[in-house]
Amino acid sequence: MCELLGMSANVPTDIVFSFTGLMRRGGGTGPHRDGWGIGFYEGRGLRLFQEPRASSESEVAQLVQRYPIKSEVVIGHIRQANVGKVCLANTHPFVRELWGRNWCFAHNGQMTGFAPSPGFYRPVGDTDSEAAFCDLLNGLRQAFPEPVAVELFLPSLVAACATYRQHGVFNCLLSDGDWLFSFCSTKLAHITRRAPFGPARLKDADVRVDFQAETTPDDVVTVLATEPLTANERWSLYRPGEWRLWRRGECVAQGLSD
Amino acid sequence: MCELLGMSANVPTDIVFSFTGLMRRGGGTGPHRDGWGIGFYEGRGLRLFQEPRASSESEVAQLVQRYPIKSEVVIGHIRQANVGKVCLANTHPFVRELWGRNWCFAHNGQMTGFAPSPGFYRPVGDTDSEAAFCDLLNGLRQAFPEPVAVELFLPSLVAACATYRQHGVFNCLLSDGDWLFSFCSTKLAHITRRAPFGPARLKDADVRVDFQAETTPDDVVTVLATEPLTANERWSLYRPGEWRLWRRGECVAQGLSD
Numbered sequence: 001m002c003e004l005l006g007m008s009a010n011v012p013t014d015i016v017f018s019f020t021g022l023m024r025r026g027g028g029t030g031p032h033r034d035g036w037g038i039g040f041y042e043g044r045g046l047r048l049f050q051e052p053r054a055s056s057e058s059e060v061a062q063l064v065q066r067y068p069i070k071s072e073v074v075i076g077h078i079r080q081a082n083v084g085k086v087c088l089a090n091t092h093p094f095v096r097e098l099w100g101r102n103w104c105f106a107h108n109g110q111m112t113g114f115a116p117s118p119g120f121y122r123p124v125g126d127t128d129s130e131a132a133f134c135d136l137l138n139g140l141r142q143a144f145p146e147p148v149a150v151e152l153f154l155p156s157l158v159a160a161c162a163t164y165r166q167h168g169v170f171n172c173l174l175s176d177g178d179w180l181f182s183f184c185s186t187k188l189a190h191i192t193r194r195a196p197f198g199p200a201r202l203k204d205a206d207v208r209v210d211f212q213a214e215t216t217p218d219d220v221v222t223v224l225a226t227e228p229l230t231a232n233e234r235w236s237l238y239r240p241g242e243w244r245l246w247r248r249g250e251c252v253a254q255g256l257s258d
Numbered sequence: 259m260c261e262l263l264g265m266s267a268n269v270p271t272d273i274v275f276s277f278t279g280l281m282r283r284g285g286g287t288g289p290h291r292d293g294w295g296i297g298f299y300e301g302r303g304l305r306l307f308q309e310p311r312a313s314s315e316s317e318v319a320q321l322v323q324r325y326p327i328k329s330e331v332v333i334g335h336i337r338q339a340n341v342g343k344v345c346l347a348n349t350h351p352f353v354r355e356l357w358g359r360n361w362c363f364a365h366n367g368q369m370t371g372f373a374p375s376p377g378f379y380r381p382v383g384d385t386d387s388e389a390a391f392c393d394l395l396n397g398l399r400q401a402f403p404e405p406v407a408v409e410l411f412l413p414s415l416v417a418a419c420a421t422y423r424q425h426g427v428f429n430c431l432l433s434d435g436d437w438l439f440s441f442c443s444t445k446l447a448h449i450t451r452r453a454p455f456g457p458a459r460l461k462d463a464d465v466r467v468d469f470q471a472e473t474t475p476d477d478v479v480t481v482l483a484t485e486p487l488t489a490n491e492r493w494s495l496y497r498p499g500e501w502r503l504w505r506r507g508e509c510v511a512q513g514l515s516d
Contacts, residue, residue: 044382045308045349050305063317088301089303091303099380100382102347102382121355122357
């Protein structure tokens with residue numbers, strides 16, 4: 001089982017606190033010893049840190065924890081290998097350019113009997129996750145050769161995820177740096193923090209933060225994770241089949257697929 | 259003017275020494291204050307570090323200098339912005355997936371009157387460099403829809419570079435993690451280090467290294483740079499129009515375009 005981490009915010013926000021919790025699960029409090037990765041959007045650019053080893057022992061992970069990179073959209077992942085060997089090419093999140101934007105994808109789960117036909121986008125590694133990501137982009141590209149608003153291809157996105165879910169477990173996060181799409185097959189949680197901000201305490205490490213000291217009254221920050229990361233806040237759990245589209249911290253569309 | 263750095267080796271080799279010299283040119287001894295980036299291949303995976311600010315002041319650059327990432331192919335770049343604003347999306351090297359491999363590209367120079375027709379690959383930022391990279395991949399993809407050996411598409415690659423060169427200065431490095439292609443429009447230098455290894459002294463920083471202590475007798479390591487990085491070794495200079503294809507440290511093909 002892997003862990004997902006996502007963030008959508010209306011101001012550039014650092015994710016050091018949540019990342020610290022997630023990283024502890026990578027070989028510390030959790031069994032996810034096979035790699036981790038995190039992508040931070042800066043405008044249309046994407047900054048990606050990845051390592052095919054336990055996050056709790058990773059020097060690069062320590063840098064990312066020390067270094068408050070501020071971003072409006074973040075996608076992170078820690079991995080316990082099920083399919084595909086442990087190597088950089090198999091480490092989430094995966095990135096492809098579509099319509100002149102960087103698309104970033106992370107998957108939690110496992111699929112069986114999934115063999116998509118080869119298309120334009122092809123996997124570099126040998127995970128079912130990257131194969132699904134490529135298939136998803138190939139489908140979108142075929143349906144929409146030119147860029148369209150997310151609202152227009154959202155039904156295609158949801159339909160693709162619903163198909164992948166039939167092959168096993170398919171919780172995922174996907175973004176182009178503007179919006180953040182989330183799909184829950186079995187397990188995903190979210191919390192939206194806004195004024196009045198309060199203190200928060202990590203479940204996986206003895207770390208607390210007072211968000212009030214670090215925010216302005218207009219900030220809206222949503223954090224997504226496979227399981228709630230803090231012990232003293234109320235997280236909302238997705239239902240199986242539920243999807244949500246986030247933009248600048250707010251949920252702008254949601255639904256339930258069959 | 260920007261600076262390029264490339265490495266091709268027959269064993270995973272760290273590039274800390276050469277990177278240290280290059281980074282000093284990024285706002286230290288050189289005028290390249292507008293960003294830097296470096297991509298390290300690990301198998302088919304690619305590890306990319308980038309920052310849209312002076313490398314001599316960058317915390318991530320310091321990490322890369324401390325952290326001996328071993329790789330067989332490396333492409334690095336420091337930037338002085340000519341075209342396109344200073345931001346992450348405009349920071350070299352650029353990456354795209356083609357034929358299920360990560361292709362990595364860095365360009366030194368400036369082009370005028372270059373407006374390629376839009377294709378499948380589209381620039382995320384607004385540099386002429388990324389536009390040329392996308393155009394080059396679109397051309398290759400059109401000529402070779404399915405993967406072929408580098409020797410087969412090499413003439414197309416050289417022809418594309420010769421075309422771009424007509425629009426200005428086009429020194430570039432390109433790799434898919436297996437081979438490293440280099441094209442010189444005005445300025446590029448190379449050195450191949452092999453047994454017996456000796457000491458080397460950087461031109462841009464008071465740093466010395468004794469390669470003999472860090473290598474085995476079978477190691478072959480080629481370093482490419484816009485200008486020679488060391489003061490006590492004999493670098494070879496490319497001629498204008500010269501291209502070379504490197505693989506595992508050795509030059510496996512070369513030629514001169516018109």
